[in-house]
Structures are given as C-alpha cells and as structure tokens.
Amino acid sequence: MRSLLGLTALLASARAVLAGSLPSKIYGVNIGGWLVLEPWMLPGEWETMGGSICDDCSTCIQSEWAYTKAYGQATANREFAQHWTTWFTQNDVNTLQADGINTARIPLGYWIVEPLVNRATEFYPEGGIAYLQKGVQMLADAGIQVILDHHALPGVQTPDQSFTGNCTDNVQFYTDYNYERALIWTAVMISLVHLDPAFSSVFAIEAVNEPIMDADETPNYGTFQKNFVDTVRAVELILGIPVQGLSLDTQITTSNFTEALGQVANASTVFNADVRAALAAAAPILAELAAQLSVPALLDVDLGSGVDRTSLVTTFMDINWQYDDPPNPADAAIGPQGYDNHLYYNYGGVADPDPTAYMESICNLQRVQADAALGDTPLWFGEWGLPTQFNATDEFLYMWADAQKLAYSEGQGWIFWNFKVEQSEVAGNLSRQWSYIEGVNLGYLTKDPADYHNASVCDPYVTSS
Template structure:
C-alpha cells in the first residue's frame, strides 16, 4: 500500500534497469481549466515518474464498461439485456452503438473528476483499454464500438493538465485472455488469445498504443504501458512468456523510438500465476515494471475475520523476487459478499483501507484502487464515494502515520479487531 514513505531509499541503488522510473527534476505550476492550481511535472521528453509512491485509481467503465460495476450506465446505452460490449454492439448495430458509446466516453470522466482526484492527493490513473481502440485490428466477425481514440486523447489531456501520472493497459486482448469476464469485452468460455494470430494482433495493438503516446502532446504524462491484464492462470500457455511477452517488449521499444526516457513496460508479476514474465525478455531489458492485483475477498488463505484481513494487509509482500518495481494496480475494500455491512462497520473499513495502503507502500512502489467511480450504491468499490463517506481521507500521509491500522495489538495481530 502507499504511505508517506518515499519511493524507497533503495531507488538510488537500483540498477539501470529501473532508472527511467525517476522523474525529471523540472516541474512547473499550472492553473487548470477550472482554476485549480497543480504542480505538473514537465520535461521535454514528456515521460516522468514520481519520486514518491504511486497513489492512483483505475478509470474502469470508461473504455471497457463492466455491467456489474456500472449497471445504470449500461442501461442508458441500451444493453441491459446483454452482458458485454461485443454483444451490445451486435444488438444495437454499429452506427447506433458508436453514437451511444461516444456519448458515454465523452461524459463518464470529466474535469470535475480530476479536480476531485487532485483534492484527494491522488497522483496517478490507470486506464483500461480494449484492443478494438485500433479499429484496423477488429475482425469482420467481431463487434466493438468505434471512435474511441479521440476520447482517449481527451482523457490523457485532462489527466496530464492535472499533473497525473498515466498508465495505459491492454485490458481486453484479441480473442479474449480469460474466460467469463466482462473486463475482456466479450464474456465467453472460448479463450482464444493464446495463438500466433492473436499474439500478433496484441503486439500490433501495443505498437499502436505506443505510437499514440509518442506522437501526441495530450499523452505527455503517460509513463507506463501494461502489456496484458489478468491472463489465464496456470501453466497451460507457456508461450505467453516465451513468445508474446518478449515480442511485446521489443515492439514497444521499437515504436517509442530512440529516447533516453523509456516508457515503463508492465507485466503481470510472477505471483499472478501465469508464468515468470522476466524469463524470456531480451538480455539487458530496461524500465520494466510488474503488476500485482490484490483482492483479499478472493484469497481463501486469509480467514474472513477482521483481524486476519488487517494483519494480512499490513504484512503481505506483493513483490516477487527480482520484480522491482512492483505496483498493486488493482484492489478494493469489499470482503466476500454479505460480510461486514458497510453502514455498521465504518471504523473497520477505514482501518482496512489504511492497512492496505500502508502494506502496499511498505512492500511495493504504490497502488491504484479499483475503481474511481461506479453506479453501485456501495463505496467499497468506489474511491470517489468512499471519500465522500469519509472512509478514505484526503490526507493520505497523515493516515499512514496516525491511523494505527498497522500498530501491533495483542499477540502478533494488528488493529485490535475480533
């Protein structure tokens, strides 16, 4: 989790593999379009990384809508009877779908959202994207909304002008990388990403995304590209690490050109369970980062008890050997369903949020909460609503110092919870 810790004193000792993690020391004070003054890191090279911990949020439901998370928005588009974007577009027809989705892209995240992020002292956003953003990669038998590139550039401009570090992620891959998940854009058991044709389409999409970053001023604060979100776990696709990952790395490096400030290229870390992403990368690879997703609600090794959740949050190291820097790019504060009613357990949720932040900032380079906003009447998946409910404070530094969340209670547990 994050805290008032600086980006680990050991950063100074890191090898050249992670040197691009350091920001430019040049910054400027700018006044945003709504009069909010922020310090915007600025460099002619346009890529930067924070000298403190990443404290960010995901912009989920923007370019990939998940019905479970944003049901009202999904209904507005007209697809309440569909489960994913693929089938929604097939139902509406391309022209009507384009209009509906473009209205959504232009309104879901606004300047007001970034103003609020600034007020809460967040410094980064992760933007999940489907491969269909590059419309030339979509097959004749695939159905996805069109026209997203303009809106991606608009969002990057808003984030950049508010001084936010930006991570772009291939969240939905060609052919689908894991089954029965709305975040892939197509809920299906036919997982077909893991073949030569779709690997190449994935590489082509990452090339497209990198060139978009390299050639547009709006993307000046993009410092990281995530290669692939949550591929299937297990050892059934060894060519993911031996074939796709090294090709993806090389394609991004080639597309960004001969720059001294390389983009960070992020892979799901070894702890995710789909292989060692480092194993087949080219010798001398540089500026590589690793993603961890930490949802305690789905970890059967953690007892569903308040003390166990907080103890685990304070002590669970999400960084695998040799995988520095690691970012915890998805997490939340919802336990298993129907446990610990939020209205009756606010103090616990405050402590649990703080404990996760403290732990992630102790062991990793930062975090990005899932999600910034939703349609749910539940702030446990919604950073903005949780802040309004005073579960999440604006002063994260003070929280990590004074919350007491990771103070030792009786025995070796934390937080004094039953």
Template sequence: MGAITRLSALTALLPLVSCWLPQTNKQITSNSGTNLFSSSNGKIRGVNLGSQFIFEPWLGESAWSDMGCGSTGCEFDCVKSLGQEAANKAFQKHWGSWITQDDITEMVSYGINTIRVPVGYWMREDLVNRNSEYFPQGGLPYLKNLCGWASDAGLYIIMDLHGAPGAQVSENAFTGQLVETPGFYNTYNYQRALRFLEWMTKLIHSTNQFRNVGMLEIVNEPVSDSDEATSMRKNYYPSAVNRIRGAEGNLTMSKNDHLHIQMMDELWGSGDPDQYLTNLHFLAYDDHRYLKWDTSVPASHSSYLNTSCSDERNSNWPTIVGEWSLAVPDNVQSSPNWDPSSNKKFYAKWFAAQVHAYEKQQGWVFWAWKSQLNDYRWTYQDAVKAGVIPKDLNSLKSPCS
C-alpha cells in the same frame, strides 16, 4: 487513406514525448508547476478508470441500461445487438460523460497522483475483424481528451491493455467479450496485440495529450499457470518488449525516455514474467490483491487487518498493486458485521493497512474511481465522501502494531 494511417502521418510531424517512472527517472508536474509525487515520497497513489473505455456492467447497471445494452453482458454483445451506428453513438456519449475533467480535478484534490486507464485492442479499429467481432468505434479522441486533462493536472498515466484480442480469460466482461474459452493464446491474436502495442507506443511518444503516459501494460490478468501462460511468457512477452523497444528505437528515443513495460507479477500465478526475457530495461510489474477472493484468509475483521498488515507483495520490482478494493466475500458482504454504513471505522483501518503494505512497493491503484453500486467498498470517490478514505492521504496512520 484510412483513419489510422492519417493519424500516423499527422503524429509523425509532432515532437516526441518522453516517458518515465515518476521521481525515479523524471519529475512530473502539472501545468501550474505542482509535483503531485513530492507529497507521496515518489509512491504511486492511483485509481482505475473502470468502465470508462471497457464497460463492466456490474459497475454501472443504470448507465449500461441507458445505453440500450441492459439485456447484454459485455461490449461485444451490446454492439452486435444495437448495430454499429447506434452503438457508436451510445458509447461515445458514455465516453464523454463517465469520467470528466471535473473527475480529474476531484482526484487531484484527494491526493491521487496516478490513473490507470483500461483499454481494449479495438481502440485501434483496423485490428477488429468486422465479419466476426463487434466493438464500439470512435474512442481514440475521447482517450486523448482524458489523457490531456490528466497530463495538464500532473497525473501519471498507466495505459493498460485490459481487453486482448480473442479474450485472455473466459466469461469476463473486462475483456470486452464473454467467451467460453480464452482465444488470446495463439500466433494470430498475439500478432494483433503486438500491432496494438506498437501503435500505442508511437502514439504515446508523439501525442502531447499522452505526455504523462509513462507505463504500458501489455495484458491484464491473463490465465493462471498453464500451457497458455507458458506460451504467453515464452512467445508474447519477449515479442511485446521487442516491438515496443523497436518502435522507440525507430523514433530515436533516449533510453531514459522509454516507456515502462508492465506485466502481471509472479504472485499473480502466470509464472515468472521475466523467465524468457533478455531485455529487462524499464520493466514494471502489476500485482492485484483482492482479499474478497482469497479463500485462504478467514473473513473476519482481525484476519483481514492482520493479513494486510503483514502483506509482502514483493515478487518482482518495481511492483505496483494495480487493483485492490475494500470488497469482502459475497456470502458476508451484506451481514451486520460487514455492513459498510455501520463499519466505517473498520474499513478505514483496513484501507490504511493496505496502503501501508502496498507503499512498501512502488505504490497502488484502487479499483475503481467511480461506480453506480452505492457501495464505497468498490468506489474511491464514494469512500472519500463517506469519510472512510481521508482527503489527505499523508494523514493515514498505520493500524498495524
């Protein structure tokens, strides 16, 4: 019996776990009885666990090098270079040390109530083609530990299929592999992703450590509007909803205990995610907002503040701004006017402006919690320590007139 089959047999014997959108459908509390959403008026205030289960080398060059991956640009290439056994040891050491229980405790002390956990389809190991694909093995126990700590602490968890089979975009390490042409948009890889989603749904509902996972994102940052995006909306999205709901039906879950199924919102540029859907029950939407890459916004303090103050991220509901930062364009980021050490007041105002804009929606998830960049503009933990983000998020005053 394979590892996945054994796991399925074991989890089938466990009590079912309910899922929800905090405050809207169910209350969520820590082991101590604390409701972390009561102070945020039900809004998601979260951080992404970038480079935990899908390593993006730019976020942690030193850690990447220490793993023996320094000459490679993605997990696929590192595993292929190191060999499976050595790679498994290196990645398992990383999974056990990048985000720890102490990190979870620190997040809660800063008023964070949500984590978004990017994972790759290779978390389900039997989906990987061993003749042509190279990914680390052994991640599931570490994912369970992490989600168990978060659930104990009362954090809400968004599980995010960040790396899709074949890669949903080209040349980006967040997919786990660097490909010239995205390979996700075909029946074979849709089917692998659907098998992942069905498996993850069953795990979430039957594993105690996953009890606070209330949202499952079915693909992160797919291609912008194109034939591939149309194919995804027409074929993959309806199938994903049906496969997740079918798994929940087989588990006889109450509809109010269903996962929220998350897709990129229409503002992302892949088209209207609801276009081909007939079942709209418990859907949610993901909006990514990086002014760093928005060339329509002039790179000035006043322009960034004005843009964020007037931002309306409301194409679909409920929307969570699932990725954003304080990063600015490469050509100005090191200039005196944008230097993080001498412009803390501006970055603090801009953070507050973005929070107020995104909490007009269901809330926000900052990218990322941790890095080795020595740049708080990308790192929530460092921004708090720098005094740019307050520990008491309710103390934020809007800089918008």
C-alpha cells in the same frame, strides 16, 4: 538477436527512470468502466442503454461485444459516445487532483485501434481513441501521470469476464494470430504516446491485464512478453530515444515516421520476424490516425535530432500472478520495467471472511518481498479496493483502508479500483467500498493519499515471523 544487460543493471535502470519521473510512491486510481465498459459498475446506465446483467455474463447483453452484436454498429457507436463523454469528465479530473492522486491507470481494449478488429466476426463500438486522446490531455493538464493498460486483449485473455470486452469461455488470445494483433496494438500506442503531445503524461504501458493464472493454459506467453518489450524498444530506437543495451542495425533515410517503421521492418536483424511484422502493420494504421487525431508528427518527425523523450516503463503482471512454472517477465526487460499485482479479498481465497483474519493477512503480506526475490521490482498494486466478504462497519473500513495502503506502499505504491462507480437506486450501496472518490467523501480514505488515520493500525496484527 537480443542485446541484453544483466538483470541487476536492468532493474537499476528501471528504478532510476521511475525515480526521475514519479513521486516516490504511486497514489493512483483506475479509470475503469470508461473505455472498457464493465456493466456491474454502472448498472442503471447500462440498463438505460439497453444492456442487462445476469449471473452468467455470457448469456445476456453484458459486454461491449454482446451489446454491439445485438444492437448494431450505428447504435453502439452513438450510445457509447454518450457514455465516453459523461463517465469520465473534467470534473472527475478536478476531484482526483484535489484528492492528491498522482497516477491514473486507464484500461483499454484492443478495439480502440479499430483496424485490428475483424468487423465480420468481432463486435465493438467505434470512436474511442478520440476520447482517450482528450482524457489523457485532461490528466496531463492536471499533473496526473498515466499508465495505459491493455485490459482486453484480442481473442480474450481470461474466460467469462466482462472486463475482456467479450464474456466467453472461448479464450483465443494465446495464439500466434492474436499475439501478432497485440504487438501491432503496442506499436501503435507507443507511437502515439511519443508523438502526440496529448499523451505527454503517459509513463508506462501494461502488456496484458490479468492473464489466466495457470501458466499451462497460456502457451508461448513468455515469448510474447519478450516480443512486447522488443516492439516498444524498436519504436523508441526509430524515434532516436536511447535504449540502454540495444541499438538499431538499420540506417533510417527518411523523416517520415511510417516509412522509417517500414525500413526497420524490412531490413533489421536485431528484431525477430514477429516484431518486424508488427512494425510494418502499424505504419498504415498510424497514417490513418495522423489525420483522425490531427497529429502530423505520426507521419513526419525529426528522427533522432534533439529528442526530448525517454523510454516508457514496460509493465507486466508479476510472475507470482501465475502458477505452474510461469515465465518471469523480468527475463524480458530491456530498459525500465515495472510489475503489477492485484489483490481483492472479497472474492475469497485470501483470508477467512472476518475482520481479524483480514487484518492478520494484510498486515503480514509478503508479496513485495516475494516478487523482489525473483527480480520483479519495482512492484505496485494496480487494483485493490475496500469490498469485503462480510458486512463491514465504518470502523473497520477506516482500518481496512489504512492497512492496505501501508502494505501496498512497501512497494512502488497503489492504484485503487475504481475512481468511481455509479451512485443510483439500482446500484444500491456499491460506491461505499468500490469508489475512491466516495471513499474520500465518507472518510475511509484520507484526503491526502499519503496520510493514514492510524499509521500503527497493523501493530496488533503483525506476527514475529
């Protein structure tokens, strides 16, 4: 059913596409707290909105779900529209451009595709997709490329985290129903990227942010990985975008894109029933979005003729994110693919909580090499920051920023969490170590992200082994 190249050829294809569309390194930031609101990053604004922050986020109004359920749809829509307007602005884009940032990773919830939400049992604000359209246009105008990150999955992919949109221990993502909804989301977003000019700077789409680390608790996740890639490539083939090693077996007899999705969904034998169902379900959603976002190409497009688009880079958390015999996302690759790893020292479990241990750990990091040995390359570090488990001095933070950048640049590059956090009395000193913009202002992060205060910072800590 699947037409695959050898793994070596696939990885070579991925590297070729990245080399052709990106700088040699990714120097990026996350646009977190925007379209997936994480209250800890903006505690003052969240309190003003009527939210709360508590030790157990499932027991108070500390997620988009809890907020919308507590205050109702109309209030949530109004308050979140204000947040979306003010949290990420043209001034922020101008600052990131001036600071040399070339990549933005945008966390998204499944509810941004509103027909996927069961409003009787699920509670999220409406209207975010118009703000996404405006945001990616601002980034494109600034020459900043974009990764769309499916950060909060239907049914919740990780327990007890506000970044999933619903802080709960009832994890239901790893079910047929929610895998299906995630594939529909994928088909919709891929279509938008290729057909809405506002999304022209998007080069990659990430399937699942931070799944549960124990693979025993993520049944059929490997099958979902393959279906995710097939869904992306199916849409691209329908649009006439060449996909090396894969071709359609269905004749498309219409210039109406949504009808073409239906034709492939009904007749193709290249893609399995799950992928075909996602294509069919995406069609009416895209018809609605064509009017809502003023993108007529979502309905009528010159399929396959003079196509000036290239395949997106499908992206997964790397194989080493999980344990207990996880599926290898490299096995799902068709065309360009990248891999993401996240590393935060402040949560513990990485190094002893003291400056020397931190430096010895980061300066001898082998994650890029370990992933490459399993086929997960190119690898970038999609989340990291300056926070520590101890009171870090200014002197240490200069070293800590340099050392992490050096380590992560051994791969395809890095994406800092976050572009900014709230600066307020209630937020205290949060921005010192969590905000990229403030890190540059304070001097810990260099104005040119490719530079270092001391490119030899790791020399005293590198071990012979």
